[in-house]
Amino acid sequence: MTGVITDRLTTIGADDLEALARGAAVLGTGGGGDPYIGRLLAAQALREHGPVRLVHPADLPDGAVVFPVAMMGAPTVMVEKTPSTERIGAAVAALAEFLGVTPTHIACIEAGGVNSTFPLVAAAQLGLPVVDGDGMGRAFPELQMVLPTLSGIPCTPMSIADEKGNIGVLNTVDNHAAEALARSLTITMGCAAIISNYVMSGAQARESLVPGTLSLCTRIGRRLDRVRAEHGDAVAAVADELGGRVLHAGKVSDVARRTLTGFARGTAIISGTAPMADPASRSAAGDLTLEFQNEHLMAVRHGIVEVTTPDLIVVLDTDTGEPVTTEALRFGHRVTVVAAPTDERWHSPGGIALVGPRYFGYDTDPVRFDARERP
Amino acid sequence: MTGVITDRLTTIGADDLEALARGAAVLGTGGGGDPYIGRLLAAQALREHGPVRLVHPADLPDGAVVFPVAMMGAPTVMVEKTPSTERIGAAVAALAEFLGVTPTHIACIEAGGVNSTFPLVAAAQLGLPVVDGDGMGRAFPELQMVLPTLSGIPCTPMSIADEKGNIGVLNTVDNHAAEALARSLTITMGCAAIISNYVMSGAQARESLVPGTLSLCTRIGRRLDRVRAEHGDAVAAVADELGGRVLHAGKVSDVARRTLTGFARGTAIISGTAPMADPASRSAAGDLTLEFQNEHLMAVRHGIVEVTTPDLIVVLDTDTGEPVTTEALRFGHRVTVVAAPTDERWHSPGGIALVGPRYFGYDTDPVRFDARERP
Structure with missing residues (x-):
């Protein structure tokens, strides 16, 4: 986003969540789910298990096994049917067993909205650090819409769990198929599910994630507080x-x-x-x-x-x-x-x-934020 | 069905398929999918790999590992989009790997319709015998509607594969949830998928399957031929x-x-x-x-x-x-x-x-076939 991250966080504790969630809502660009829900769940987990260590992608060892974790579904449903956080562990465990690997780090696939805080629950529960970065640098609605897709990292094998105890593991031919199949499961699961996907090495995470986005979110949130206190x-x-x-x-x-x-x-x-x-x-x-x-x-x-x-x-x-x-x-x-x-x-x-806009059905070429002069 | 099975088959070859498919259509009671498609696929596999050995449930060793295989989806779609038989092996292999077991027998979960012949393709490809029996003794439309459900045998872990190369493994809290989640995947997969589920031991197969239904189907088909030849x-x-x-x-x-x-x-x-x-x-x-x-x-x-x-x-x-x-x-x-x-x-x-009729939305108690006198 801003290029140089000057004040990196090294841990995230319960006290950081309000700022993080507010900044995540900014990067959510109107979507990404209600960060309030993720914040509530994360606050509970961080109070119970203590702060989570943040690791900048540049500091990841090549052999790190990074497990992104996210919520999939309709934000409106998540508000009414708060996901059971127990199932995060089940989603990670099912995928780890399927892949025959042990996760070393948790990551966010999406910085905007609920999915910037939700993975903290997994990290706190599992005693793992979280990567300070994410797969989008913002929010987008579909699973394949992440920079790891551009790096050729497959979305699957992925796991998907609901709060009732049902779980699925998908292995698809491409990341669009993963979106389609996981979406249909999510809808049948009641429009809210926990997923883990895009499992990647430390080297892949360095290449494909947007670095520093959790720090950026927290910094935005804190600056908003400060500016308001100063009536700026x-x-x-x-x-x-x-x-x-x-x-x-x-x-x-x-x-x-x-x-x-x-x-x-x-x-x-x-x-x-x-x-x-x-x-x-x-x-x-x-x-x-x-x-x-x-x-x-x-x-x-x-x-x-x-x-x-x-x-x-x-x-x-x-x-x-x-x-x-x-x-x-x-x-x-x-x-x-x-x-x-x-x-x-x-x-x-x-x-x-x-x-781009055409994927979403708008008949226009993309226009960059600075492409037009101010009036 | 008829109680005593007098003429059990010991193998099924390409020449038996017409009779088997016709009998399966009888047990399909109007549904169960077009046995013609299953017959075409099975004929190809049996000609390529030779006849498949049939094992009566009573002859299954306790420790047999029985993998039922079926097609799930809309029969009308199966006619237009004949499933790729390569994916049967993928469905069985994915489930075997997930469970950490090696299948010893293939079985039919449904005797009526396409699913009496379709498993023969798997058996021929994998060089495994097929159980002479099935989970319904007829056709029903939903996954949980099998006698193994009554015996407490879980539908999942189950695998589900489409012809494009996508595959899923589901693990659900009950067999109704397996139906709901597998159905939504099947629909997204284009309304036709290959599934393997209700993996059971030889002892469980003896207890929960309807014995002799493949022999029964074949016998019905042959008798129809004979009677027609005799103008009976x-x-x-x-x-x-x-x-x-x-x-x-x-x-x-x-x-x-x-x-x-x-x-x-x-x-x-x-x-x-x-x-x-x-x-x-x-x-x-x-x-x-x-x-x-x-x-x-x-x-x-x-x-x-x-x-x-x-x-x-x-x-x-x-x-x-x-x-x-x-x-x-x-x-x-x-x-x-x-x-x-x-x-x-x-x-x-x-x-x-x-x-029973109420499950299907009919407001009546079940009536048995012989409950009313003939007029």
């Missing part, structure tokens, strides 16, 4: 941490949602407000239209595409800088939209094929 | 083999079908014909209504339930005695309905809970 510009602080810029500020004037094939799809219109405190950094005129499918994927103004996936489109409460999920967008809400760069690897042809 | 009463011959009786003869006057949650549900009305050649054995008067869900599950006359699942309701072409699937029922078709007893264990309280 919270939105500008987030944009700064992400290396992004404010794209638009205004009021939510329209939200249209539909739930299609298990995803929350829709459109939100943010009417412009003017004049702004800092006209140079905020676009004042016109409406900005956001297209989302779990995450915000495209921002359009006056019929011109301003920015698209894979770059980050983050909606923040204008007053508090608090991230707003696509589900929480409400008429009249005063929000500021920040655009920020994604990991550069997502802009490769393979990356665009996986997570 | 083919329908009466089938009824005799099943220990059943003719319930009704007439013309199909109405068929209503709907495809619901992956099953072919519907109703057929068979108008009565009179006078009959043998009035003592055939009811001539009125209409008979058949309710089916893949298989024929209930026969009703004048508002009175004549016979229900788990007993067998078999629809035969009146002239040829050829079994008619629920999918092949056509207006004007002259058919005879035969009712026959099922394995007695299905009439236990546990059996009725699994496959």
Whole structure:
């Protein structure tokens, strides 16, 4: 994200979770699941087992056996049916037994949302360190949408467990098939399941993960706290941490949602407000239209595409800088939209094929966050 | 079925398949999938690898490791997308590796329809004998609907493979959960998958399987051939083999079908014909209504339930005695309905809970094939 990570964390304890979860919601770009649930579960585990050690990918030994852990399913269901954390161990154990290996590290496959905190539960329970990094550098909705796919790392063998005690191990011909089969199991399991997949060596993790994203999330969360305590510009602080810029500020004037094939799809219109405190950094005129499918994927103004996936489109409460999920967008809400760069690897042809706007059904080429001049 | 099996087969070769498949269609009671597909695949395997040895359950050593093999999915799809037989070996191998055992015998989990011949492909490929028996003594649509469930034998660990190379291993808390999860995978796999499940010892197979059903199927098929060659009463011959009786003869006057949650549900009305050649054995008067869900599950006359699942309701072409699937029922078709007893264990309280009419949504107690006097 910001290039150089200046203040790396070396452990994550219960006291770090609030900041981590808030930063994860920022990287969630509107989706990624409710970090609050992951935070609750992680807080319990970290209080019981003590802090978890964080290992930067650069410090991983080649022979490390890294087990990513995640929740799969509909965020709305996870809120109502909090996953039983016992089953995390079962998911990891089933996969370890299937592969005949012993995990040495736990990792996050997704930095945005619930899956930045959820793996901490596994790490705390199993007494393993967590990799300070993730497979996306943000949130995306499907299993194959991770940088390890671009590195040729298979999603499977993967395990999938529900809270009732059912478990499956999948071995698929490619990562898209893993998504399709695991998705159907997740739906039958009640729309929330625990998965472990993309098992990789330390060398593979160094190559394919986005480094430092748990530190970045925590830093964003803490800076938000600090700026608010000092009555500073919270939105500008987030944009700064992400290396992004404010794209638009205004009021939510329209939200249209539909739930299609298990995803929350829709459109939100943010009417412009003017004049702004800092006209140079905020676009004042016109409406900005956001297209989302779990995450915000495209921002359009006056019929011109301003920015698209894979770059980050983050909606923040204008007053508090608090991230707003696509589900929480409400008429009249005063929000500021920040655009920020994604990991550069997502802009490769393979990356665009996986997570570019056309994959999500938008008939446009990808537009980078800085491709258009400010008005 | 008929109690005493007088002429047991000891091998099944390519030449036996036509008779076996025809008998399997009779036990399929209208469902169970098209035995023609299984017959084609088995013929190829038996010609390539030679005949398969048949072992009666009574002759199984206690320590035998029996691997049932089956096709799961929509029969209509199997016709269009013939399964790749290579994947049978993959399904068996994945499960064997997961369990850490080596199979000694292959078995049929279902005698009716495609799953009486399909396991022969596995046996031929793997050079293993096949058990002369099955888990139902007929056809039923769901995985948990087998006598091994009543014996407490778990469906899982089970394997499930598609023709593309994807494979899954499921381990579930009960056999209903296995059905639900395997069904969702099957649907995502394109509505046709190869499964291996209910792995059991020789002792368990002796206790829980219906013995002699492959011999019975073959005997029915051969007798049909013989009777037709002699211009005899083919329908009466089938009824005799099943220990059943003719319930009704007439013309199909109405068929209503709907495809619901992956099953072919519907109703057929068979108008009565009179006078009959043998009035003592055939009811001539009125209409008979058949309710089916893949298989024929209930026969009703004048508002009175004549016979229900788990007993067998078999629809035969009146002239040829050829079994008619629920999918092949056509207006004007002259058919005879035969009712026959099922394995007695299905009439236990546990059996009725699994496959009785109420499980299928019919608000009636089970009625046995001989519970009502003939008119």
